[in-house]
Amino acid sequence: MTKGKNKMSEINETFNSSIDEAPPRVTAIKRFSRVFFARRVVIFGLVVITILVLTAIFAPLLAPYDPYKQNLNNILSKPNSEHWLGTDTLGRDTMSRIIYGTRTSLLVGIVAIFIAATIGMFLGLTAGYMGGATNTVIMRLIDAMMTFPMILLALTIAALLGVGLKSIIIALGISLVPPYARVMCGQALAIKQNDYVMAGRAMGAKSSRVMLRHVAPNCFPPLIVLMTMMIGSAILAEASLSFLGIGIRPPGAAWGAMVSEGYRYLLTTPVLSFAPGLAIMLVVFAFNMVGDGLRDALDPRLRGSI
C-alpha cells in the first residue's frame, strides 16, 4: 500500500517536472505582440499615432499662436523664426493651423470609420445570418451603393447635409459602409455553420441573441484590421472633400482646405500648400502601417512564420 503510494508520488513528480521543462505556453497576446512589433515601421506608425493623438488633445498648449487670429499686417509671410511655416492670406500662423487641423483629421477619420463599421456590421451580420430574402435585399443595396465612386457619393451626401464637420463625418460614415457590410456578411455566413451556433439555437436563444453573442464576436478580427486600414482612407477622403470645398466652415482648420487655399498662392508662398499635405501623408502612412501590422498579427495563416 505504502509502496504503491510512493510509486504514485514518483509518477506525479516526473509528470510535474516534465511540465516544468516544457516550453512556456505562448499566450494569444504574446503571439500577437511578437508578430505585431516585429516590424520597425509598425512601431513607427504607432509612435506617430500616439504623438498625433497627444497633439490633437493638447493643441492649445502646443500651438504657438491662436489658429483663428488674423493679422492683416503680416499676410503670406515666408517661414521665419517667429512663424515657422509662415502665415496665410489672413495672417494666421500656418503651424498653429496645422496643429489644430490634427483634431479635424483624427476626429473625422476615427468617428466616420466607427459609424461605417457599426452600420456595416449590423447590415452584414443581418444579411449573412438571416440569409434568403433579407440577404438579397441588403446586399443588393450595398452593391448599388458600390456602383458610385466613393468620393462622389460622400460629396453628394455632404452636399445634402450642408457644410460642417458633422455632415462630412456622416457623409463619410455612410459612403464607407459597403466594405464592412461585405466582410461581415462573408464572416457571418461562415461562422453560422459552427456547432455552437446550432447549440445556441437548439437551446431556444433568439436570433438576435445568437447573432450578437455568438456570431458577432467571432467576426471581429478582420473587421478591426479593416477599420484600422481604412482610417487612412477616411482621412484622405476628408482631405479631398475639404479640398473640393465641402468641408468644415472657413475659420476652422482642415488640412485639405488649407492645401486648397494655399493653391492660389502657389507662386509666392508654396509652403502654404505643401506643409498641410505632408501632415496628411504622415497620418495616413501611420494608420496604414499599423493596419498592416494588425493584419499580419491577426492572420492565423501567418502564425509561426514570423
Add this chain to the structure above:
Amino acid sequence: MTTYIIRRLIQAFFVMILATVIIFCVMRLLPGDPILLFVSQDEYTRTTSQEDIDALRKKFGLDKSLPMQYFDWIGGVLKGDFGESIFFGTTVMEEIGSALPVTFNIGIITFILANLIGIPAGVICAVRRGKWSDTLLTVLANLGITVPIFWLGILLIYFFGLYLGWLPIQGYTSPFEDFSLSVQKLIMPIICLVLFPLAGTTRQTRSAMLEIIRQDYIRTAWAKGLTEKTIIIRHAVRNGIIPVVTLAGMGIPMILGGQVVIETVFNIPGMGRLAVNALFSQDYAVTQGVVLIMSTIIVLSNLLVDISYGWIDPRVRYD
C-alpha cells in the same frame, strides 16, 4: 457558363435600377431649389415673376410628383434623352458627350499603366523578397497609397509647371487634335491618378505571389529543373493573378473617384469636374446623368471581372 452570365446580367440590371433610385432620391433631397438658384443669378438683369418661375419649373418637369419625375427621367434615359441642363442651357447629352471622351481617354491610360507597371512590380517584389528592389518598391507602394493626390498634383504643377516650366499646368487637348500637346497636358494628371491603383496592384500582386511561391507545385517545378522565368510566368503568375483581377475591377471606381478630384485640380473638362460643378449648382439632370454613366461603367466592369474569372482560372465553375 451561359446560365451564370444571364443570372449575373439580371442581377446587374436590378442593381442598376436600385442605383438610379438612389441617385434620383438623393438629388431631390438636396436642400435648396435649382430653379430659384438659377433665377437668382439673373436677379440684377431682369425681374423674374412668379409666373416665370412656374414656367421654368414646368419646362424642366419639376412641377410633377416625384414618382412621375423619376419615370420621366428613366423613360428619357432609355430613349437616350438625359434631359436638359438647368444652368448650361444645353442638353445633358451634349454636356456628357463632350466630357465622357476626356474622362474615358484619361481613365483608360491610367488603368492600363496601373496594371502594366503594377503587376510586374509586384512579381519582382515577391521573387526578390527582402532584397533592395523589394524594399524600394514596397516603400514606394506604401507611399503611393498615402499621398493625397490633389496635393501631389499641386506639387507637380509647382515643380514641373511653374518652377521648371516643362509642362502646361492645366487643361485638356484631344490627342486627335494635337498629339504632343495632348501628351504634355496628360502627363501630370495621369501620374496623380495612376499612383493609387498602381500602388494597390503592386501590393496585392506581391502578397498573392508570396503565397503562391510557397506552394508545393512551385517546388515541383523547380525540382523538374525548369528555368526561373518559366516557373514565374507559367506557374506562379497564372495562379497569383486572380485576386489581382478583382482588384483591377475595383480600381475602376477608384480611378473615376480620383478623376473627380484631379479634373478639378488640373481644370480638365471631364465627367469628374462636370459632376462637381453640377452638384454644386444643383443641376439635377446633369448630376443624375453623370452619376448614372459612371455607375453603368462600374457595373459593366464588375460584370467583366466576374466573367473573366472563368477564363483565367479553369477551376472556377459557374453553377
